[in-house]
Amino acid sequence: MKSRDVFSYSFSAIRLRKLRAGLTTLGVVIGIAAIVALLSITQGLQATITAQLQKGFATNTLIVSTGRSSGVSIIGAGDSGFKLFVNDTQTINEIENVSMSLAIIQRVGYVQFGGKNRTVTIVGVDFAKYASIYSSTFVAESGDIPQSPENDTVVVGKRISDPWKNATLFCNVNDDVEILWTNATARPPKNETYAGHVSAVLQEVGGFGIGPSDSSIYIPISKAESFFGTDECDMIIVKLKNDDTATIDSTSKAIRNAFDKQVTVMSSTAVLNILSSVFSVVQLFLGGIAAISLLVAGIGIMNIMIVSLMERTREIGILKALGMKSQTVLTVFLGESAIIGLMGAVIGIASGWVLANVVAIVFHGGGVFFGNQAAGTGGISITPVLTPTVFLGALVFGVGVSVIFALYPAWRASKLKPVEALRYE
Amino acid sequence: MTAIVEAVNLKKTYMLGKVPVEALRGVNLKVESGDFLAVLGPSGSGKSTLLNLIGALDKPTEGKLLIEGVDVSTLNDNQLAGLRRRVGFVFQFFNLIPRFTARENVELSMSIADIDRAERRKQAEDLLETVGLKERMNHKPAELSGGEQQRVAIARALANNPRFLLMDEPTGNIDSKTANEIMGLIKRINEEKGVTIIMVTHDQRLATQAKRAVQMFDGVITREIVN
Numbered sequence: 010m011k012s013r014d015v016f017s018y019s020f021s022a023i024r025l026r027k028l029r030a031g032l033t034t035l036g037v038v039i040g041i042a043a044i045v046a047l048l049s050i051t052q053g054l055q056a057t058i059t060a061q062l063q064k065g066f067a068t069n070t071l072i073v074s075t076g077r078s079s080g081v082s083i084i085g086a087g088d089s090g091f092k093l094f095v096n097d098t099q100t101i102n103e104i105e106n107v108s109m110s111l112a113i114i115q116r117v118g119y120v121q122f123g124g125k126n127r128t129v130t131i132v133g134v135d136f137a138k139y140a141s142i143y144s145s146t147f148v149a150e151s152g153d154i155p156q157s158p159e160n161d162t163v164v165v166g167k168r169i170s171d172p173w174k175n176a177t178l179f180c181n182v183n184d185d186v187e188i189l190w191t192n193a194t195a196r197p198p199k200n201e202t203y204a205g206h207v208s209a210v211l212q213e214v215g216g217f218g219i220g221p222s223d224s225s226i227y228i229p230i231s232k233a234e235s236f237f238g239t240d241e242c243d244m245i246i247v248k249l250k251n252d253d254t255a256t257i258d259s260t261s262k263a264i265r266n267a268f269d270k271q272v273t274v275m276s277s278t279a280v281l282n283i284l285s286s287v288f289s290v291v292q293l294f295l296g297g298i299a300a301i302s303l304l305v306a307g308i309g310i311m312n313i314m315i316v317s318l319m320e321r322t323r324e325i326g327i328l329k330a331l332g333m334k335s336q337t338v339l340t341v342f343l344g345e346s347a348i349i350g351l352m353g354a355v356i357g358i359a360s361g362w363v364l365a366n367v368v369a370i371v372f373h374g375g376g377v378f379f380g381n382q383a384a385g386t387g388g389i390s391i392t393p394v395l396t397p398t399v400f401l402g403a404l405v406f407g408v409g410v411s412v413i414f415a416l417y418p419a420w421r422a423s424k425l426k427p428v429e430a431l432r433y434e
Numbered sequence: 435m436t437a438i439v440e441a442v443n444l445k446k447t448y449m450l451g452k453v454p455v456e457a458l459r460g461v462n463l464k465v466e467s468g469d470f471l472a473v474l475g476p477s478g479s480g481k482s483t484l485l486n487l488i489g490a491l492d493k494p495t496e497g498k499l500l501i502e503g504v505d506v507s508t509l510n511d512n513q514l515a516g517l518r519r520r521v522g523f524v525f526q527f528f529n530l531i532p533r534f535t536a537r538e539n540v541e542l543s544m545s546i547a548d549i550d551r552a553e554r555r556k557q558a559e560d561l562l563e564t565v566g567l568k569e570r571m572n573h574k575p576a577e578l579s580g581g582e583q584q585r586v587a588i589a590r591a592l593a594n595n596p597r598f599l600l601m602d603e604p605t606g607n608i609d610s611k612t613a614n615e616i617m618g619l620i621k622r623i624n625e626e627k628g629v630t631i632i633m634v635t636h637d638q639r640l641a642t643q644a645k646r647a648v649q650m651f652d653g654v655i656t657r658e659i660v661n
Contacts, residue, residue: 331543332519428492
């Protein structure tokens with residue numbers, strides 16, 4: 010029998026039982042849609058986060074911390090009481106391949122203006138060096154970031170100036186704001202405060218990142234030292250002369266050695282690698298859960314094919330009496346499940362893609378959807394990614410599962426003895 | 435002249451649960467090209483079993499069955515299927531595929547034999563014309579009377595220019611007037627087209643319309659009648 014005729018015979022059998030075939034297909038659709046939606050969302054999320062990180066964390070930079078700073082922390086670094094100080098940058102600057110380094114002191118505090126209060130991260134940095142390292146993100150949208158700032162100069166993140174994402178501003182360039190910080194280590198805890206002058210508002214950076222943030226304010230490092238009453242820094246950012254792996258590795262090692270291995274050195278490549286492996290696990294996990302639903306659909310297909318086999322035993326007898334080979338009977342049955350699998354996979358991929366986009370819109374526009382426009386941080390923009398691998402994988406998986414689960418009933422159908430099948434009532 | 439079908443001491447034993455049932459107990463039979471043989475016998479005499487063996491739907495337990503000189507017991511599954519494509523079967527209960535129209539049912543046996551779509555469509559129409567059913571070829575079995583369904587089944591059996599037709603009680607499920615018409619058609623096919631026919635029946639009157647008849651009883655041929 011020609012393959013086209015086998016296909017059309019299989020299709021005619023499916024068409025006869027539309028509702029049943031439809032419900033069986035629905036099982037595959039749900040399984041495939043779940044896989045495609047979950048994978049394209051996680052891949053989209055990974056792409057977004059990676060892009061954010063690359064934007065806020067230049068590849069030729071290293072972050073040196075004690076491992077317990079408020080910036081990046083790594084499990085296992087331990088709390089040995091080791092401290093990094095602002096002038097440790099001098100030690101780092103002497104290491105080969107280091108182009109420059111800058112210390113960061115940061116605390117959570119408040120900004121007051123016009124009788125209103127906002128929680129912010131107060132970051133003390135050297136403006137010129139910070140702007141040089143984060144040249145694409147530490148950029149003023151309005152006003153100027155001075156190279157040699159006055160003591161009271163303040164640069165504010167976009168979300169501090171415009172927290173509601175509309176024309177109503179909390180503060181703007183040239184405003185004089187009150188900066189507050191509670192020194193909890195003092196006995197009794199003491200509120201420190203000073204008046205700052207906003208010289209610039211940064212352009213929007215995005216949801217997150219290691220570099221400049223939309224919800225921070227930036228003050229000169231010297232002011233931070235006197236305001237926070239310490240020269241202990243939270244981290245030191247190191248700019249390298251180039252960003253090849255060998256330089257990153259050797260310099261990281263040299264920095265660790267310079268501080269008796271008491272510091273943690275993070276590179277953007279290391280962060281991206283960790284992130285990538287975390288996402289692989291997440292994808293495997295989510296894909297696995299979705300795959301279970303497809304397996305359930307597969308069992309549904311097997312069930313339906315066995316019922317169909319019983320109903321059509323006599324028909325199989327007729328086909329064999331007309332001279333159909335056992336392999337052709339097998340192909341007819343496998344063809345039926347393959348058609349169901351293919352239809353389910355195609356519809357499933359399409360609906361999974363639609364679902365992923367709906368989720369992305371809800372995720373991103375969360376504030377708008379739920380009337381929570383005052384949300385300071387805003388949503389993360391995810392563009393679902395449907396890679397050819399996921400597309401083809403879902404197609405093959407959908408058809409494959411359907412065919413595999415139909416193997417047993419199809420094999421039984423092909424093994425029916427014609428004389429017994431014809432006698433079957 | 436070589437016999438189209440030759441059975442030598444043909445035996446078939448079924449297991450009915452754990453009880454062996456001897457359906458054929460040594461049948462000797464020779465059918466030559468152009469013959470029209472009626473196999474007569476009461477229910478349980480083994481006539482349908484004999485027909486199933488000749489049609490390669492089943493394998494004998496013992497003895498020899500030669501179809502066009504080839505021993506059926508030496509054939510594998512695929513070769514048996516190939517043999518069945520060269521045999522036309524007509525059943526008592528028609529055995530048409532309900533979801534297909536009359537024409538599609540006739541076409542089905544040709545599509546199994548790898549015949550092109552256009553060719554089989556034309557042949558199906560010609561065959562349905564031969565059995566007098568051209569006008570109703572786009573009707574499904576449920577829309578046809580018993581006699582009409584059997585005509586479709588005969589057209590289907592003739593589809594691949596079979597070496598011989600095997601008919602199992604072809605008029606057993608239709609009224610006597612239509613049965614006569616069907617018998618007329620069968621005789622015409624035998625006489626005009628020269629197709630060899632082996633027909634199983636329990637009806638003495640139908641057997642008289644064949645060229646010769648054999649009487650079966652308890653799994654053996656008890657006598658032969660030449661009409």
